[in-house]
Amino acid sequence: MKHFLDITRETCPMTFVKVKLRLAKMDAGEKLEVLLNAGEPLENVPRSCEEQGFKVLSNEPTDNGKHLLLIEK
Amino acid sequence: MSQPVVDKKKISIVCFSGEFDKMLAAYTIATGAAATNREVTMFFTFWGLNALKKQRGRKPIGKDFLSRVFNWLMGGRNNLSLSRLNFGGASPILMGGMMRKNNVAQLDELMEAASELGIRHFACEMSMHILGISKDDLIDDVQSVVGVATFLNESEDAHIIFI
Numbered sequence: 001m002k003h004f005l006d007i008t009r010e011t012c013p014m015t016f017v018k019v020k021l022r023l024a025k026m027d028a029g030e031k032l033e034v035l036l037n038a039g040e041p042l043e044n045v046p047r048s049c050e051e052q053g054f055k056v057l058s059n060e061p062t063d064n065g066k067h068l069l070l071i072e073k
Numbered sequence: 074m075s076q077p078v079v080d081k082k083k084i085s086i087v088c089f090s091g092e093f094d095k096m097l098a099a100y101t102i103a104t105g106a107a108a109t110n111r112e113v114t115m116f117f118t119f120w121g122l123n124a125l126k127k128q129r130g131r132k133p134i135g136k137d138f139l140s141r142v143f144n145w146l147m148g149g150r151n152n153l154s155l156s157r158l159n160f161g162g163a164s165p166i167l168m169g170g171m172m173r174k175n176n177v178a179q180l181d182e183l184m185e186a187a188s189e190l191g192i193r194h195f196a197c198e199m200s201m202h203i204l205g206i207s208k209d210d211l212i213d214d215v216q217s218v219v220g221v222a223t224f225l226n227e228s229e230d231a232h233i234i235f236i
Binding site for chain 2: 009010011012013014016017019020021024044048051052
C-alpha cells in the first residue's frame with residue numbers, strides 16, 4: 001500500500017515531524033510518497049529517514065520545482 | 074511507537090522561563106529532536122509550568138490564598154507573554170496571527186505533536202510545592218512530578234538545554 005503526504009506548506013520542524021508521525025502509523029514494508037520543497041526539507045527529510053532505518057527508494061524533482069520522495073518503512 | 078533503530082541520542086530540555094516565544098523554541102527543538110530519532114525529556118519548572126496547566130486562562134488554582142493569587146496573575150497557556158515587546162499581552166496574539174499566515178506551527182500543534190512523538194514531560198516537584206499546584210492541575214501529558222535528582226538520572230548521557 002502506498003501513502004501520500006504533502007509537506008510543501010509546512011515549515012520546520014513540522015516537515016519531518018509529520019513524516020515521522022505518518023511513518024509511525026504505517027506497517028513495515030508500506031511505502032510513503034512525500035511531496036516536499038527544495039532546501040531545508042529536501043536536505044533533512046531523506047537524511048533523517050535513512051538515519052532511522054527507513055529506505056529512501058527514490059528522490060525525483062517535479063515539474064513545479066518541488067521534489068517527490070518515495071520512502072519504504 | 075515502534076522504532077527501527079535502537080541506539081538513540083538523548084536530549085533533555087529544562088523549560089524554566091515559560092514565555093510564549095521560549096516555549097515555542099523549546100517545543101520546536103523537542104519535536105524536531107524526537108522526529109529525528111532522539112529520546113527527548115522536557116522538565117518544566119517555575120514559570121514553565123504555566124504552559125502545562127489544564128486551565129488555559131487565568132484561574133485562581135492553588136492550595137492557599139497566596140498561591141491562588143499567584144496562579145491567577147500568571148495564568149495558563151493563553152496568557153504566556155513574549156520575552157520582548159510584549160505590549161501588555163497584545164504581541165503574542167499578533168505573533169500567533171503572523172505564524173498562521175506563514176504556516177508556522179502554533180504552540181498547541183507542537184504540543185500535540187510532542188505528545189504523539191512520545192516526548193516525556195516531567196514537572197518539578199519543588200516549584201509545584203511553592204506554587205501550590207498538584208499534578209491534577211496539569212495536562213495529562215505530564216508523566217510524573219519529579220525532583221532534580223530524578224531529572225538528572227533520567228538525563229544521564231543527554232544534552233541538557235535550559236530555556
